Amino acid sequence: MNKFSKSILMICLITFVGFRINAQTVTIDNYYNQETKKDKSGNMVTFHYQWNETEMSGFSIFGEAFKKNGAKELKTLSAAPDEAKLKGTDIFIIVDPDNLKDNAKPNYVNEAEASAIAKWVKAGGVLLLMANDEVNADLEHLNILTSKFGFTFNKDLILHVTDDQHFADGEISIENNPIFKTAKHVFIKDASSIKINHSAKPVLKTTDGKNVMVSVKYGKGTVLAVGDPWLYNEYVNGRLPVKYDNDKAANDIASWLIKQIP
Template identity: 55%
Template sequence: MAQTVTLDYYFNHETHKTKSGQAERFHYLWEDTANSGFSVWGGIFKSKGATLNSLETAPTSANLKGTSVYIIVDPDSKEENPNPNYIQQADADNIAQWVKAGGVLIMMANDSANVELNHFNLLAAKFGMHFNNDMQSHVIDDAHFDDGAVWINNNPVFKTSKKAFIKDACSIGLSGQAKPLLKAASGTAIAAIAQYGEGAVIAIGDPWLYNEYVNGRLPAGFDNDKAATDLADYALSWCKPPRKK
């Protein structure tokens, strides 16, 4: 039976106007094939046998049932959406219960100017994580790609990627069982991992696997395409019995 990978379309719900004046969804969508989309990463999940799904309402035990991997990316601020759907405590409780039962949650934030962190942290706190109001690995232009380089070695998740590009990410504070997964050049964690009950949580301070950075645009040597595959492999393998401990 195919595993289902569900991408949040509720907390992230950005629109822009088309040439005809119609409002159109964009930014971190499975079906978005522009630089801003997740169509490449979605294709990787599908190549592993997974089924893609999206969730346009608040998460509940009922609508998360059957989902193996749940991904929340860049929840809206009022600058991005005049009527944002903020993560509430009930949402955090529902998601945590789902993870505890064996789900894999992937949270992707952004630098604080481009994401709503206060409510996102209600969820992150469930797993000993806190998205900080800062910016790591700042990259000013295409001549400075290496300022966003993250070197990877002996990593439990990113097993084939050795050099990733993650720019303008927020750092992640850790407590309890949460552990650093990737670090910026400054040494601070910009990705973290935690086991929670039978499930797992991975948090990253940037939506770094959208099409722009996995479609061959990056200079040679960056492995974001491999990282996208590594993360998909890890998430899907966790959900297959026996689960990794």
């Protein structure tokens, strides 16, 4: 092999290795959120905020936004997160942790798991937390985790929308935002607000000043939190009035999260 051929081979190897290192893996939790239902055949199946779920309640569109922005793999974690299970994950998403209304035997966040997740973030992990209002999610135990990052979810109800004809009740207008580069008006329905205790910074607020979304740098990692799982298929599939940019917001968030990976 001549010098020119060796140089070409070396460039190809460096490019391949670089691609493998920079390929991003996005993992969604299916342990704290583990709702089930019967399918058409009568089998019990997992549903609600799943990558492969194309129904209104799924995250298939949000998953495509991550792929569009460079994610190599979308994974699901159905066991309690720890250091070993989070290894290889660049972005970890916890959505709407179960309460007794959702699951007869919910898996609540505990101190050991919260510490393991926080350690993973500190080492460079990117964590997205999408809660819900208190009636529909377990905020008490989720706050064991969030308190490590300087904020907690409040047990309240903001952006309450009585029916989908009153979209303005859930409207948030966006200007000069570090995360939302293309979305200008978004719709978020029935969320919990967020109390900043220290460190975290507001990203989105209601018109009366309540925090809807916050972010925080934690060691080498990043945490983004919002009070609702608002980017599931029902609200990003184009059915909202044309004014609302939830589909663009899904892309903006996916893009921003991937850019936070060290």
